[in-house]
Amino acid sequence: MMRLGDDALMRQGPGGPSDPSRHGQLGVSTSGQGAGGGGGTGAAVQARRLTKRFGDFTAVDAVDFDIHVGEAFGFLGANGAGKTSTMRMIACLSPISGGTLQVLGLDPMRDGPQIRSRIGLVPQEDTLDLELTVRDNLYLYGRYFGLPKKQLRERVEELLEFARLTERADERVDPLSGGMRRRLTIARALVSSPSLVILDEPTTGLDPQARHLLWDRLYRLKREGVTLVITTHYMDEAEQLCDRLVVMDAGRIAAAGSPRELIEQWSTREVVELRFEPEGHQVHGDRLADLAQRVEVLPDRLLLYTDEGDATLDAVRSRGASPIAALVRRATLEDVFLHLTGRSLVD
Ligand SMILES: Nc1ncnc2c1ncn2[C@@H]1O[C@H](COP(=O)(O)OP(=O)(O)OP(=O)(O)O)[C@@H](O)[C@H]1O
Ligand SMILES: [Mg+2]
Numbered sequence: 001m002m003r004l005g006d007d008a009l010m011r012q013g014p015g016g017p018s019d020p021s022r023h024g025q026l027g028v029s030t031s032g033q034g035a036g037g038g039g040g041t042g043a044a045v046q047a048r049r050l051t052k053r054f055g056d057f058t059a060v061d062a063v064d065f066d067i068h069v070g071e072a073f074g075f076l077g078a079n080g081a082g083k084t085s086t087m088r089m090i091a092c093l094s095p096i097s098g099g100t101l102q103v104l105g106l107d108p109m110r111d112g113p114q115i116r117s118r119i120g121l122v123p124q125e126d127t128l129d130l131e132l133t134v135r136d137n138l139y140l141y142g143r144y145f146g147l148p149k150k151q152l153r154e155r156v157e158e159l160l161e162f163a164r165l166t167e168r169a170d171e172r173v174d175p176l177s178g179g180m181r182r183r184l185t186i187a188r189a190l191v192s193s194p195s196l197v198i199l200d201e202p203t204t205g206l207d208p209q210a211r212h213l214l215w216d217r218l219y220r221l222k223r224e225g226v227t228l229v230i231t232t233h234y235m236d237e238a239e240q241l242c243d244r245l246v247v248m249d250a251g252r253i254a255a256a257g258s259p260r261e262l263i264e265q266w267s268t269r270e271v272v273e274l275r276f277e278p279e280g281h282q283v284h285g286d287r288l289a290d291l292a293q294r295v296e297v298l299p300d301r302l303l304l305y306t307d308e309g310d311a312t313l314d315a316v317r318s319r320g321a322s323p324i325a326a327l328v329r330r331a332t333l334e335d336v337f338l339h340l341t342g343r344s345l346v347d
Pocket of ligand 1: 078086
C-alpha cells in the first residue's frame with residue numbers, strides 16, 4: 001500500500017548538514033542561494049516535456065511548467081491524473097523517464113541528496129514511525145538532516161505547537177487519529193527549514209477546523225518566502241491557497257493559470273444549479289439547453305452556465321420546469337475542472 005518511503009531515502013542522509021543561519025522564526029529559509037536557490041533560473045521548479053512511464057504506461061506525458069520562487073503552485077486532477085507521479089519526481093523519489101526537470105536550479109538525477117536536503121515533503125500516504133512518540137518522529141527526522149541537537153530540540157517544540165500536538169508529544173503515533181497524523185507529517189516536512197515544500201493532498205482527512213488552520217500556516221510559510229507545491233482535490237483549497245495552478249488530466253496539463261484566470265477562461269460568470277427527480281436530469285438538460293451557454297448533466301444535478309444566473313433561472317421557470325431545488329452561484333474552479341475533464345473531482 002505504502003509507496004517507496006521517502007524515509008528510506010532520507011535515512012541515507014540528505015548530503016550534509018543544513019546551515020543553521022537559515023533558520024528564521026519558524027526556521028524557514030528565505031535567503032538560500034540566489035533566488036531561493038534557483039541557480040539563476042528564477043524558477044523553483046522547471047519542467048520541460050517531463051515524462052514518467054511505468055512500463056508501457058505513461059503516467060506523466062511530456063508536461064511543461066514553471067514554479068516560481070515564493071509562490072504557491074497547485075496541481076489539480078482526478079484520481080490517476082499523474083499528480084503524485086509528478087510530485088515524486090520533483091522530490092527526487094522517482095527518476096524521470098523523459099524530458100528535463102530542474103529543482104532549485106539542480107538536477108534531480110545528479111543532485112538528489114542536495115535537493116532533498118532543501119525540500120520538505122508531505123507524501124500522499126503518511127510514512128510516520130508508528131512505534132515512536134510524536135516528538136521523536138520529529139526529532140529523529142531532524143537528526144537525519146544532521147541538525148545540531150540543541151537547535152533541533154527548539155525546532156521540534158515549535159513544530160509541535162505549529163501542529164497543535166504539544167499535548168500529545170510523548171504519546172506514540174499509533175493511536176493518533178488520522179488528522180493528527182497528517183498534521184504531524186506536515187510538521188515533519190518542515191523540520192529542516194526547507195525553501196520548497198511539496199504537499200501531496202495535505203488536507204485529505206482533516207476536519208474543517210484543521211484544514212483552515214493548515215491553510216493559515218501555509219499562508220504564513222508563503223509569506224516567509226517558502227515555495228509551496230500542492231496537490232488537492234478540494235477546489236476551495238486551490239482557490240484559497242494557489243497563486244497559480246495546472247489542471248492535469250490523464251498525464252497531461254489541460255490548462256494553467258491563476259484561479260481567476262482559469263475561471264474567466266473556462267467558465268461563465270455564474271452557474272444555475274437545478275435538481276430534479278434523479279432520472280430527469282438528462283431530459284431537462286436537453287430541454288433547457290438553449291437557455292445557457294453550456295449545460296452539464298451530473299448524476300444529481302443539472303448545471304446551466306450563464307453570465308446572468310437570475311435571468312436564466314427566471315427563464316427556466318417560465319418554461320414550466322419546476323426543479324426540486326434551484327440555486328444561482330458564482331462559477332468556481334470546480335466548473336473549470338468539469339469543463340476541461342468532463343468529470344467532477346468528487347468521486
Ligand atoms: N509505481 C507505479 N507503477 C505502475 N503504475 C503506477 C505507479 N504509480 C502510479 N502509477 C499509475 O500512474 C497513474 C497516475 O498515478 P498518480 O498516483 O500519479 O495519480 P494521482 O493524480 O496522484 O491520483 P490520486 O488523486 O488518486 O492520488 C495511475 O494510473 C497509476 O496507477
Ligand atoms: Mg496522488
